[in-house]
Amino acid sequence: MRLSLGTRLALLFAACTAAVSLGAGLLFSQASARHFIELDQQLLSARLTQMRSQLGPLSSADQLTAHLPQLRSQLSHQSDLALRISGGDGQTWFASRSGLPSEPAATGLATLHANGTDFRSLGIALRSDGPGAARMTLFLDITHHQHFLQRMQQLIWSTVGLSALATALLGAWAVRRGLRPLRQMGKVAASVSARSLTTRLPVGQLPDELAELAAAVNAMLQRLDDAFQRLSAFSADIAHELRTPLSNLLTHTQVTLTRPRSLEQYREALHGNLEELQRMAQMVNDMLFLAKADHGLLVPGQQPLQLEDEVDALLEYYAALAEEADIRLQRDGTAALNGDRHMLRRALSNLLDNALRFTPAGGEIRVTLQPGARLCVANTGPAIDPDALPRLFDRFYRADPARRDGGREHAGLGLAITRSIVQAHGGQIGIDSQAGWTRVTLDLPAVQDG
Amino acid sequence: MKLLIVEDQAKTGQYLCQGLREAGFATELASDGDSGQHLALTGDYDLLLLDVMLPGRDGWQILQSVRQAGLDTPVLFLTARDAVQDRVHGLELGADDYLVKPFAFSELLARVRSLLRRGASPSQDTCLSLADLKLDLIRRRVERAGQRLDLTAKEFALLELLLRRQGEVLPKSLIASQVWDMNFDSDTNVIEVAIRRLRLKVDDAHPHKLIHTVRGMGYVLEVRHD
Numbered sequence: 001m002r003l004s005l006g007t008r009l010a011l012l013f014a015a016c017t018a019a020v021s022l023g024a025g026l027l028f029s030q031a032s033a034r035h036f037i038e039l040d041q042q043l044l045s046a047r048l049t050q051m052r053s054q055l056g057p058l059s060s061a062d063q064l065t066a067h068l069p070q071l072r073s074q075l076s077h078q079s080d081l082a083l084r085i086s087g088g089d090g091q092t093w094f095a096s097r098s099g100l101p102s103e104p105a106a107t108g109l110a111t112l113h114a115n116g117t118d119f120r121s122l123g124i125a126l127r128s129d130g131p132g133a134a135r136m137t138l139f140l141d142i143t144h145h146q147h148f149l150q151r152m153q154q155l156i157w158s159t160v161g162l163s164a165l166a167t168a169l170l171g172a173w174a175v176r177r178g179l180r181p182l183r184q185m186g187k188v189a190a191s192v193s194a195r196s197l198t199t200r201l202p203v204g205q206l207p208d209e210l211a212e213l214a215a216a217v218n219a220m221l222q223r224l225d226d227a228f229q230r231l232s233a234f235s236a237d238i239a240h241e242l243r244t245p246l247s248n249l250l251t252h253t254q255v256t257l258t259r260p261r262s263l264e265q266y267r268e269a270l271h272g273n274l275e276e277l278q279r280m281a282q283m284v285n286d287m288l289f290l291a292k293a294d295h296g297l298l299v300p301g302q303q304p305l306q307l308e309d310e311v312d313a314l315l316e317y318y319a320a321l322a323e324e325a326d327i328r329l330q331r332d333g334t335a336a337l338n339g340d341r342h343m344l345r346r347a348l349s350n351l352l353d354n355a356l357r358f359t360p361a362g363g364e365i366r367v368t369l370q371p372g373a374r375l376c377v378a379n380t381g382p383a384i385d386p387d388a389l390p391r392l393f394d395r396f397y398r399a400d401p402a403r404r405d406g407g408r409e410h411a412g413l414g415l416a417i418t419r420s421i422v423q424a425h426g427g428q429i430g431i432d433s434q435a436g437w438t439r440v441t442l443d444l445p446a447v448q449d450g
Numbered sequence: 451m452k453l454l455i456v457e458d459q460a461k462t463g464q465y466l467c468q469g470l471r472e473a474g475f476a477t478e479l480a481s482d483g484d485s486g487q488h489l490a491l492t493g494d495y496d497l498l499l500l501d502v503m504l505p506g507r508d509g510w511q512i513l514q515s516v517r518q519a520g521l522d523t524p525v526l527f528l529t530a531r532d533a534v535q536d537r538v539h540g541l542e543l544g545a546d547d548y549l550v551k552p553f554a555f556s557e558l559l560a561r562v563r564s565l566l567r568r569g570a571s572p573s574q575d576t577c578l579s580l581a582d583l584k585l586d587l588i589r590r591r592v593e594r595a596g597q598r599l600d601l602t603a604k605e606f607a608l609l610e611l612l613l614r615r616q617g618e619v620l621p622k623s624l625i626a627s628q629v630w631d632m633n634f635d636s637d638t639n640v641i642e643v644a645i646r647r648l649r650l651k652v653d654d655a656h657p658h659k660l661i662h663t664v665r666g667m668g669y670v671l672e673v674r675h676d
Binding site for chain 2: 314346349
């Protein structure tokens with residue numbers, strides 16, 4: 001059976017209270033019973049000693065007669081006391097009232113029952129010289145004690161029952177109150193949808209135990225929100241990036257067709273369209289590459305590579321371009337790693353391409369390699385806005401939005417592709433820009449020995 | 451040279467046929483897997499261009515039956531899917547090359563020509579030439595109209611490629627891959643710069659230009675009379 005948390009806690013509270021009150025009650029009733037016994041013992045033994053000293057040693061019933069009036073008057077002061085004196089042969093010499101229980105077997109204090117009345121009895125020999133001496137036994141009617149104890153037991157049971165019930169009810173209420181933050185969390189969580197991923201649980205207002213959980217839930221929401229934002233931004237970017245060239249193509253083609261033109265003009269129009277189409281094809285291919293990376297489908301090969309060889313090949317590839325742009329290319333250091341040559345070349349090519357784009361004439365691009373596989377591409381140039389730095393690896397991000405339609409301009413996917421490749425290799429990429437140098441640093445896992 | 455194109459997209463098939471025909475190949479088009487397989491097994495083709503996703507049997511099944519029939523006709527796959535497993539699967543089955551849509555026609559043409567050339571015995575020429583341009587592979591010397599040209603290693607390699615494939619339009623991506631071993635699309639103008647520099651040395655001093663730009667397609671080395 002599945003009980004609610006509230007019911008479960010209320011029942012547990014009730015059981016605890018019942019156990020505690022029952023224990024306390026039992027202890028108390030035992031203690032009172034013992035206390036009564038002690039009181040009775042004291043009373044009986046005090047009286048008994050006093051009476052015996054009055055009587056002195058008796059050897060027959062006749063000797064007793066003289067003392068009887070005094071005994072009777074003493075006993076009349078206390079109605080719950082009764083006295084019996086019997087001879088050594090068991091013959092009753094005197095009994096202050098009828099219906100007294102017979103002599104207990106053991107000496108000392110005894111609890112006896114006779115004719116519906118409870119007695120406590122204490123006996124003593126009237127002479128100390130051996131058996132067969134006359135005995136004096138004092139009886140105390142303890143009916144009212146027993147009544148008191150019974151009432152107390154009833155009280156204990158009802159206390160147990162009532163306190164359990166009360167605790168269950170109070171507990172249920174307290175639990176409901178105590179769990180209110182949990183219900184609030186549930187309500188907030190239920191209100192989260194793709195449209196409202198910005199909702200957060202109020203960690204500050206929650207008790208410590210829940211604050212931790214709420215913080216974890218918030219962190220999860222944050223991650224979902226980030227991923228969702230990226231995804232929607234990406235979709236929106238795709239739409240925008242494809243819409244512009246598509247619109248160009250439509251306009252251009254329709255305008256071209258509106259009236260007869262010379263062969264040369266048609267050719268020109270087709271060339272224009274071709275360039276636009278090639279850019280779109282490139283973009284789609286790049287986006288598919290990124291989509292594959294996102295789905296973990298980018299599985300780089302693991303061939304041993306000397307990074308300096310790859311860098312040199314790339315620098316040679318870009319040498320003419322750099323020379324024309326009056327930019328110096330330089331490589332320092334060496335590094336070895338296991339990786340995918342084509343992918344890493346592509347990643348580095350994008351970095352160099354980007355560096356060449358942003359290095360002013362007369363500038364320099366320096367590729368530094370360190371073992372442990374760190375690669376750093378640094379180029380001179382104006383500092384990049386620190387806020388823009390982390391976004392440089394985002395898809396379609398361009399540091400300067402005005403360059404968007406700048407002819408051969410990159411779609412803004414190059415650095416995103418580089419990052420995907422680096423991450424697929426288990427590496428990290430970072431960028432900083434200061435003191436006239438912009439530095440992209442790749443940390444790639446080093447060659448593992450053995 | 452006779453090519454079979456198996457492509458179910460009518461427009462794609464039609465454009466491919468037209469393009470390849472105009473490039474000097476005889477082409478036949480099948481628009482579904484079954485007729486494609488029938489033609490591939492019965493016709494005598496020099497190359498098969500297969501789409502992977504086809505109605506009836508798919509491109510891989512056609513390839514399998516072709517190989518089982520003992521034919522070693524080169525096969526070039528065209529596909530809109532670009533999963534690594536697909537690529538590996540295709541190559542395991544005996545495909546010779548793999549092009550992912552969207553591709554540039556110039557790229558397709560270059561690959562088709564490469565595949566067709568593969569069967570032929572490699573030229574043993576130690577000297578390549580066109581008109582008054584001569585390239586000596588052994589002595590690593592280039593001459594134009596009897597005058598020696600001073601080329602860098604990469605310029606030499608680029609010119610060698612153009613000469614070996616003279617008359618063919620070579621897309622930039624193919625040049626980057628063959629000369630620099632850069633096997634990815636990059637839209638830098640590295641190749642443009644390299645060609646411009648080569649042109650400066652090869653063509654500038656001469657009235658008849660040999661290196662030509664085919665806009666939007668690539669570069670071609672040929673003698674033009676215009």
